[in-house]
Amino acid sequence: MTGDLLTSLNEPQQQAVLHEGAALLLLAGAGSGKTRALTHRIAHLIHQRGVPPWRIMAVTFTNKAAAEMRERLEALLGRDKLPWVATFHASCVRILRQEIEHLGYSSDFTIYDDQDQLRLLRELLKERNIAEKELKPRALATFIDNAKNRGLTPQACARLGVDDPGLIELYRLYQQRLKQGNALDFGDLLLLTVQLFEEVAAVRSRWQERFSHLLIDEFQDTNRVQYRLMQLLTGAQTHLCVVGDDDQSIYRWRGAEVSNILGFDRDYAGTRIIRLEQNYRS
Known part of the structure; x- marks a missing residue:
């Protein structure tokens, strides 16, 4: 099977x-x-290295990309051997449905929409x-979304002291009202998952132990809260693989931090860097 995959x-x-x-x-x-390299790596892990x-x-970043990856993996593995494949937000929904009572x-x-x-x-x-x-509601929503993309709760914003105190108070009241209604907005899906893992060590350990391999596509588009989520999901025994283009970022409008990919090997000592330079579209 290895030969077929390679x-x-x-x-x-292949490397x-x-x-x-x-x-x-x-x-x-x-x-x-x-995507071919990523899906073949997953298939190799399951078929050749015996990873459940x-x-x-x-x-992945979009539902379309997740669906494409699932389709390719199903062709390689069959429907009954598919791993967890989802966007950041969908992954967080699945985790929170199980753990948010903490x-x-x-x-x-x-889940509130816009x-x-x-x-x-x-x-x-x-x-x-x-x-x-x-103060336009949409401007306030932008302030709140930007804070959440940076991984900042109202309390964290107040400690930093760089934002308008009136906006921070409205952010605090907004979060309070959401919680009273047992509701989350889109940004909360990531922010609360990070909060959960940071505050409840047993939950963090359980999810770290569940996944022996974590693979992230379009890594150049991650923002601060997504990078922190990756760090919290990565335990001592987790094999981490990230894929990205260090020359583009279509998600800067969602607070993407290109420094995440440029500085990745500083955060993870011994990182192996492989470049895919052959273009199959030209």
Whole structure:
């Protein structure tokens, strides 16, 4: 089976599939066959190294990318051997449905979309007698979203002391109202998962022990809270593989930190870096 998995790959892709040991940073631009290398690596782990599928977690950025990866893996492995493949946010929903009671929510929490968020913010502004011409709900939503992308709770914002105290207080009230309604917004999915892992050591250890292999695609697009989530999911025995393009970032508008990929090998000593430089689209 190893031969079958490797025959369609070039040499750097084969190296990525066969790598063992330290963290792996796969630098790959569009059209370089990175998804093929990633899916073949997962198939190799399951078929050749005997890693149970449930011990592998693969994280992507979009539902479309997750569906494509699942489809490719199903072709390689069959439907009954698929590992965990999901976006960051979908992964956090699955974790929180099982664990969020540790944070004082119930597992049947509601997830607010943008319109739900704006409706609640309008209510808060009205209650505080703040006219929308003075502070637009969407501007407040942007402030809150940016804070969450940086991994900052209202309390953390207050400690830093760099943001407007009035905005921070509205952020605090917004979070309070969400919790009263057993609701989370999109940013909370990541922020609360990070909070959960940071505050409840037993939960963090359980999830670290569950996954022996963590693979993250489009790593250049991770923001601070996503990078922190990766760190918290990575235990002493976790094999980490991240794939990204160090020359592009389509998610900067969501607070992506290109420094995450540029400084990855500083955070993970002994990282092996492999470049996929052959372009299959040109």
